[in-house]
Amino acid sequence: MKTAATLLSLVLLVSSSLQAVAVTPAAPPLAGPPGPLPPKAGGTPPPVPRVHAPPPPPPAGPGHEKGGKFSPPLSGLSAAQIADFIVGKEEFLNEETEESGLGPIFNDVSCVACHFEGGAGGGSRTLVTRFGRVINGVFDPLIELGGPLLQRKAIAPEYREVVPREANVVAHRLTTPLFGAGLIEAIPDAAIAAYAAKVKPDGIKGRAAIVSDPVSAMSRVGRFGWKAQHATLDGFAADAYLNEMGITSRYFSNENAPNGNQALLKLADKVLDPEDALSVGAQKSDLNLAADYMRLLAPVPRLPSTALMKTGEALFGQIGCAVCHVPSLKTGSSPIGALSSQTVNLYSDLLLHDMGALGDGIVQAPAMAQEMRTAPLWGLRLRSLYLHDGRASTVHLAILAHDGEARAVRDRYAKLPPASREALAAFLNSL
Numbered sequence: 001m002k003t004a005a006t007l008l009s010l011v012l013l014v015s016s017s018l019q020a021v022a023v024t025p026a027a028p029p030l031a032g033p034p035g036p037l038p039p040k041a042g043g044t045p046p047p048v049p050r051v052h053a054p055p056p057p058p059p060a061g062p063g064h065e066k067g068g069k070f071s072p073p074l075s076g077l078s079a080a081q082i083a084d085f086i087v088g089k090e091e092f093l094n095e096e097t098e099e100s101g102l103g104p105i106f107n108d109v110s111c112v113a114c115h116f117e118g119g120a121g122g123g124s125r126t127l128v129t130r131f132g133r134v135i136n137g138v139f140d141p142l143i144e145l146g147g148p149l150l151q152r153k154a155i156a157p158e159y160r161e162v163v164p165r166e167a168n169v170v171a172h173r174l175t176t177p178l179f180g181a182g183l184i185e186a187i188p189d190a191a192i193a194a195y196a197a198k199v200k201p202d203g204i205k206g207r208a209a210i211v212s213d214p215v216s217a218m219s220r221v222g223r224f225g226w227k228a229q230h231a232t233l234d235g236f237a238a239d240a241y242l243n244e245m246g247i248t249s250r251y252f253s254n255e256n257a258p259n260g261n262q263a264l265l266k267l268a269d270k271v272l273d274p275e276d277a278l279s280v281g282a283q284k285s286d287l288n289l290a291a292d293y294m295r296l297l298a299p300v301p302r303l304p305s306t307a308l309m310k311t312g313e314a315l316f317g318q319i320g321c322a323v324c325h326v327p328s329l330k331t332g333s334s335p336i337g338a339l340s341s342q343t344v345n346l347y348s349d350l351l352l353h354d355m356g357a358l359g360d361g362i363v364q365a366p367a368m369a370q371e372m373r374t375a376p377l378w379g380l381r382l383r384s385l386y387l388h389d390g391r392a393s394t395v396h397l398a399i400l401a402h403d404g405e406a407r408a409v410r411d412r413y414a415k416l417p418p419a420s421r422e423a424l425a426a427f428l429n430s431l
């Protein structure tokens with residue numbers, strides 16, 4: 001793990017981070033598709049949850065965009081906060097190596113390797129794979145077999161993981177964007193819980209995800225990830241360092257053993273844990289610096305409104321989309337002025353909803369198999385695949401795939417005349 005920034009790279013980063021924000025929805029570079037899933041073997045498939053077929057492979061594209069077209073800091077940061085942003089970005093882009101603790105099993109070598117669409121911190125078409133086993137309706141994350149997350153790569157071929165034969169639920173997860181993440185983090189738990197308690201139309205409920213934050217060890221309202229599985233950016237970063245890159249930290253000090261094989265881990269793991277350690281006198285390790293980058297990253301600005309977009313925005317409210325995709329929430333007070341008492345135009349209630357057939361079948365504390373977090377819709381125009389497993393190649397298909405609590409609203413959408421749908425699309429494409 002290296003955070004040493006040379007003067008030159010600092011200067012380069014400053015100029016690239018601070019340049020004027022002109023967002024062009026140009027075709028983003030694409031990540032290669034994950035390898036094909038090994039066929040599910042053995043056992044009769046459970047009725048619910050289902051194993052989803054892998055989505056069609058995205059077209060091959062050029063390599064990762066490391067710098068980013070859209071990745072400016074929040075406006076109104078102090079010079080010290082800008083410096084944190086720059087050092088954090090360096091960490092977010094930093095490629096881990098075997099010597100710095102990468103692996104022994106991992107999914108990629110840096111945060112930006114997956115988070116790059118539209119700029120450093122964006123989402124991408126990169127999918128990760130989760131698995132588990134349901135017996136008599138009880139979900140087992142198969143920890144002893146290397147679950148619940150598959151690590152696709154390894155520092156040597158003999159350590160590489162496979163989806164174990166015992167798994168009868170396999171689900172893909174698409175990489176989500178991080179633009180504006182600090183604003184989402186700064187929304188008070190109580191604001192999310194208060195909306196959960198409100199009576200909503202169309203039988204829509206929504207439940208705050210209560211999670212244990214690995215950093216503070218406190219019970220918090222989760223808001224990050226497809227299952228709202230984390231409440232803080234440092235907590236998510238610690239999880240990602242371990243589970244995507246194989247870097248242990250003071251929050252997660254045990255390496256993942258290849259498919260749970262501890263003997264193999266002993267052979268493979270040569271770097272002393274925790275790999276992401278605090279240097280003497282420092283208050284932040286690399287994972288905290290990467291969290292700073294996400295925290296200080298600006299949200300994607302909306303396009304200037306046209307009459308068509310305004311019509312679409314009104315429809316979004318009228319047919320009930322806004323019951324879950326709540327247009328804005330407010331942050332509480334934050335030590336970072338730019339995050340304090342701000343309106344966050346995220347288009348999400350950050351609650352878990354029973355999405356019926358759209359659920360991913362994975363039970364992940366605290367979400368049940370069919371429960372998913374309302375996906376924030378800000379920045380939608382920088383995306384190229386939609387829904388948790390990327391099954392939808394267009395926003396239209398993403399809406400039609402809504403089920404469960406969203407069924408009545410989806411049906412209302414399906415009945416809209418073409419001109420209304422066009423207006424709604426124009427609005428969504430302005431976010």
Ligand code: HEC
Nearest residue numbers: 107108111114173174175176224225226236237240241244
């Ligand atoms: C192999 C690809 C991959 C790598 C590498 C990766 N991520 Fe992610 N990231 C994902 C995926 C997939 C998701 C959605 C995961 C989920 O919800 O289960 C995600 C989600 C997130 C989220 C939640 C955002 C939201 O929508 O609420 C954060 C925060 C995050 N990643 C941070 C990081 C950081 C920090 C790193 C580097 C330490 C990193 N990621 C590395 C694939 C990756």
Ligand code: HEC
Nearest residue numbers: 321324353372373374375386387388395398405406409413
């Ligand atoms: C009951 C709550 C609910 C309602 C009502 C609802 N949504 Fe959603 N929406 C969700 C959830 C939950 C997800 C994430 C689904 C998943 O996990 O794949 C989502 C995802 C999406 C996505 C994909 C975002 C992404 O990041 O891939 C779009 C686009 C979307 N919704 C638009 C709409 C529109 C337009 C309407 C109204 C016609 C609507 N939604 C109504 C809960 C809802």
